[in-house]
Amino acid sequence: MSTVTFYREDSLPFLEAKRCMRSDLAYQKHFHEEYSIGLIDEGETSAWCDGTLLQVEAGRVISFPPKMMHACQPLDDMEWQYKMLFIKPEWFQGLNHTELDQLDIPYLLEEGKNNACRLQINRTMEALISKGTPLEIETALIELIQALVSQNTDDLEHESQRKQDQKYVKLIKEYLHAHFDENVTLEQLENEAGISRFHLVRLFKKWSHLPPHAYQILLRINHAKLELTKQRPISEIAAEVGFYDQSHFSKAFVKIVGATPQKYALSI
Known part of the structure; x- marks a missing residue:
């Protein structure tokens, strides 16, 4: 069944999750106020981000910092499912200066790092969907961010402005x-x-x-x-x-x- 579902935990107001199972849903250019971290579960999409167009297949993690313009267009005749986490920027203020400097979150990840982040996204989503404890949910989220901000020279990062x-x-x-x-x-x-x-x-x-x-x-x-x-x-x-x-x-x-x-x- 075609559906878009949102998940939240009242005691964690900085976090919202979205699960989409709609093959007919494409998005025009837009941005979010939050950090956005997504995982494509099925299908493939043409992902446009800040002037760059790439094909992104199932199993890949894709992420955007706040106010980064992007758009997605699923390929025709393919099942299209993905999940997305939206994290308010103020939550990240608990990180130290070195970690904050690394928060120019990469667009696409090197394969080994991608697999580690995919596991943590799924753990965070499963905890939210199953109404796990706030401790379980936020711990999974922190482990995801730690994996995501670890530096890797093979990551594709967002271009900076002059x-x-x-x-x-x-x-x-x-x-x-x-x-x-x-x-x-x-x-x-x-x-x-x-x-x-x-x-x-x-x-x-x-x-x-x-x-x-x-x-x-x-x-x-x-x-x-x-x-x-x-x-x-x-x-x-x-x-x-x-x-x-x-x-x-x-x-x-x-x-x-x-x-x-x-x-x-x-x-x-």
């Missing part, structure tokens, strides 16, 4: 984060970044792989996910984040989350 470009993109992103629920104009972003709107759009799209308005929609959906965990009315949340048409909100939500706002709220 410092000057990063400065402007950071200013634009910070403004959009602060005003995600407003009708932001290019003139406002131009004034904030101190560069022309033509250069701004080109630079932002080069490094974020989306124009500013699409990035703003992602911010709105990510905020809506958080508000849905509070059992608030969906229509109220949609209006609050800038969607004055609930149908438009629902369509945008499905494209990014893989489930309707109603189903996501019911899973909590």
